[in-house]
Amino acid sequence: MSVPTVLEKIVAHKLLEVEERKRLLPQDKLEPMLVGLPPCRGFVTQLKDRASELGAGIIAEVKKASPSKGVIREHFVPKEIARAYEDHGAACLSVLTDIAFFKGSDDYLKQAREEVSLPILRKDFVVDAYQIWESRLLGADCILLIVAILSDEQLAEFHNLATTLGMDVLIEVHDEYELESALRVNPRLVGINNRNLHNFETSLSTTTSLLERIPEDCTVVTESGIHTAEDVALMRANDVSAFLVGEAFMRAENPGHQLAKLFFPAA
Numbered sequence: 116m117s118v119p120t121v122l123e124k125i126v127a128h129k130l131l132e133v134e135e136r137k138r139l140l141p142q143d144k145l146e147p148m149l150v151g152l153p154p155c156r157g158f159v160t161q162l163k164d165r166a167s168e169l170g171a172g173i174i175a176e177v178k179k180a181s182p183s184k185g186v187i188r189e190h191f192v193p194k195e196i197a198r199a200y201e202d203h204g205a206a207c208l209s210v211l212t213d214i215a216f217f218k219g220s221d222d223y224l225k226q227a228r229e230e231v232s233l234p235i236l237r238k239d240f241v242v243d244a245y246q247i248w249e250s251r252l253l254g255a256d257c258i259l260l261i262v263a264i265l266s267d268e269q270l271a272e273f274h275n276l277a278t279t280l281g282m283d284v285l286i287e288v289h290d291e292y293e294l295e296s297a298l299r300v301n302p303r304l305v306g307i308n309n310r311n312l313h314n315f316e317t318s319l320s321t322t323t324s325l326l327e328r329i330p331e332d333c334t335v336v337t338e339s340g341i342h343t344a345e346d347v348a349l350m351r352a353n354d355v356s357a358f359l360v361g362e363a364f365m366r367a368e369n370p371g372h373q374l375a376k377l378f379f380p381a382a
């Protein structure tokens with residue numbers, strides 16, 4: 116047998132974690148807890164509005180650590196970061212909730228939601244429908260579905276469930292085969308991850324090479340590896356106006372200032 120990749124380890128761990136969570140709060144107890152929740156903040160709408168208004172729709176990520184980089188930010192106060200992002204023109208937030216590999220927490224998402232009015236993406240590895248109900252309860256406005264870890268049947272089922280519960284969905288792809296699967300569910304929002312989650316190699320040409328296969332009415336988000344003004348200019352030259360950025364902001368003393376500097380230097 117070959118050595119498992121990090122993505123395979125994450126999925127194996129996640130399946131166990133979900134079983135444990137189901138034991139603590141069974142599905143039949145969770146479902147009624149969704150009654151009377153406030154409606155979701157429109158994630159896709161806000162992203163598109165900001166992109167046309169400001170020239171860039173930024174999904175700004177709240178991320179303490181990653182398996183490839185270790186701890187990215189020592190001074191990590193989610194409320195402070197969320198506020199800085201909102202004050203400096205972010206369209207939406209992305210909050211890592213995976214504990215084991217990204218040092219995230221459900222609580223970080225709740226804290227961010229209390230602090231700001233931006234729509235929030237729950238950034239986690241969805242492998243079970245239970246997590247979608249759980250995301251809605253947590254206050255997520257959008258969930259991530261990673262095509263690389265789902266069957267076509269799961270993708271359709273999970274996309275449908277999230278939409279039924281009122282959330283938006285960001286479908287993440289890394290190559291043309293994954294994109295083909297993604298397009299079968301007629302997504303409003305597709306994320307092209309420039310990072311290969313199996314070996315962590317990052318290349319912005321992932322976005323530029325897949326772009327032309329995506330229909331006009333679907334919003335494309337370029338994800339990962341955006342660090343410099345040149346990176347931003349390259350994406351803009353290819354008509355990409357939605358960005359998901361974590362590390363470049365999280366390494367800066369003030370993540371909000373870094374967002375403004377990278378995307379809105381003239382403002």
Ligand SMILES: O=P(O)(O)OC[C@@H](O)[C@@H](O)c1c[nH]c2ccccc12
Binds near residue numbers: 176238339359362
């Ligand atoms: O920190 P970066 O290189 O700007 O990347 C952010 C985001 O794209 C990345 O965190 C990410 C993209 N897809 C994921 C899936 C799971 C966990 C993390 C991710």
